[in-house]
Amino acid sequence: MTARLLVRGASILGGDRADLLVEDGVVTQVGSVSSGDGVEALDADGLVALPGFVDLHTHLREPGREDAETVASGSAAAAAGGYAAVLAMANTSPVTDTAEAAERVLDLGRACGLVDVQPVGAVSKGLAGEELAELGLMARSRASVRVFSDDGKCVQDARLMRRALEYVRAFGGVVSQHSQDTRLADGNACCHEGEISGRYGLPGWPSVAEEVVVARDVMLARHTGSRVHVAHVSTPGAVEVIRWAKAQGIAVTAEVTPHHLALTTDLVSGYDPVYKVNPPLRPEEFTLVLREALADGTIDAVATDHAPHALNDKQHAFVDAAFGMLGLETAFAVVHDLMVATGQMSMERLAEVMSVAPARIAGLSELHGRPIAVGEPATFALVDPSARWTVDREASASLSRNNPWHGRSYAGRVVATLLRGRVTARDGVVVSAGE
């Protein structure tokens, strides 16, 4: 029997309204569709249909830290946030640095079935930054790994970075770099180096520690003719380098997180570790430059860097607490509120930065970031741009509560998420398979 779903009256990418008939996970009619008998209908009056979001940067913590997040709980948070695919970072325990480890993450994601969980492979064995991991075997595995990253650690060694860039070119891979020169910003660095770090006596994380690595990496990308992706850009200097590199035709892409667009370094003055993240929150003037760069295309994508942590890893003195914050369930609201509701960016551009571009960067364009049209997979986020809501950390599907968005209000809410025709979440609540 054919599974049918009629999505009624959604505004496509914020434009014209149309009904969408979905049959067996594929859009079969767009326009004015009369509901036949027995067709399940989803009233999308007042909602905007966007391609399901793709997160280039998610920490799912499984295997190893299932107390903080699992593939299942992280998938649920992703679905609730309008995501259809997430790239699961490699810094698990054990590290995703083999084909077997990558396939295991892939299979955990499939078993859960709420989002496509695409593993990211480590660049170096054990994220140690010394020897290349088995990049080719991960690429040839069932997981078809295309994005490689030592995220959390930066590939410091220029020669190793060069070899990684050269090597992944053979299978269209990309290296996603967490840009942090550890001689300029070591492991203790936990606060943007500036007036706040000076006043509050917190070890500074200077902008230049990011910028020198971005500059080196774009030159390596030029030298090797390979693709490099800059993870969580956080400084105007890095934006300038990326803009220059793109103008030279260098194959560089970049992502920015919602928290680097929205939250600022002065929040750490209360020493609350919920605001401790790497790279750190930056001054307000930086957030304005990042928003501009996202709007003008210098920055290609929004990525959450969703980083769940168990309470006991955050309940420490600021310098001792874990880095990272949640982001999957709030990303759309934050980006919509800051960028679209303010008129700085169109809804089409939001679809580009949250779905189309990340899918392209990750090599997932056959399934994700597709147009909303006949013959395309029915993978959507249905959002209500006018709904203003207040984030409640207790309402999260994540196992963790390190949520800096708690208590903040945003315009724009994800109402439903569809993955190939199946509703995976409604109003923030996950719909399990079979319901």
Add this chain to the structure above:
Amino acid sequence: MTRRHLLSAADLTRADAEEILTTAASMHDIQHREVKKLPTLRGRTVINLFFEDSTRTRTSFELAGKWMSADTINISAKGSSASKGESLRDTVLTVDAMSVDAFIIRHSASGACHQVAGWVDASVINAGDGTHEHPTQALLDAYTMQQRIGSLEGRHIAIVGDLTHSRVFRSNLILLRTLGARLTVVAPPTLLPSGIGAWSARDGFTVSSDLDAVLTGDDVPDAVMMLRVQKERMSGGYFPTAREYAVGYGMTASRYRALSAANPDVAILHPGPMNRGLEISPEAADSPHSVILDQVSAGVAVRMAVLYHLLAADTTEVAV
């Protein structure tokens, strides 16, 4: 004064600070009595919780508590950290559960005392948190200066040394400005805290890397505070050698002579422990202008005053 915690010098209004300094003067008199005991904090329990080594601060807090009849207990929790053993939170909650009245905390992490204050019912006094603050040191420095040079209103005070890593600097900067002093801070550019340009513009103080110009220029300081420089800063590349630091930023014998000639009433301070020959020469440290031992002596009186205002002021009159 009706506050529970002393976490930062910024917690104190000018009236608060002056009240504490006035009380400290009364307490200081007690120190010279044969029987140094007040009943003020009888029945109160004060915990010295030190996650870092300290001799003078811990001893002076302990004496301050004892001389006011508090039950004072020292807990040395050195080595306790996120990576090994009990967390900071569990340690303080464990002791707090025994219904203590105050924690005096020293910790290597900036902000640790702020966090503890959010977790416990007891009063929290910051006895030094990382490179952030050390408010009772600033109070005893202010007390010592007042005793030597009088009111600090409009007076020019220079703070010299490793500003980046100094909690003494941060608390003094705040408190001395609260008391009306004019501040100049001096360090090599590598030891100036980040963002100090914007910070000094916002708060109104002067920043320099030329010590001689500050000491013997047009506006000779009324007091000069030399900060301890840790030798391990050399390996961090903050300055090349001890010799070069002393020549550039130390209170050398010749610099001391020039300063005391320019201002015969100048007071020279150092929070201790001193590196003689590095940031301060014996000629300066042992000179009549030095108030370094007065600072130590004031430490107990000032800490008695702080304990009094946080723990006793609401229930009893100060009885001296």
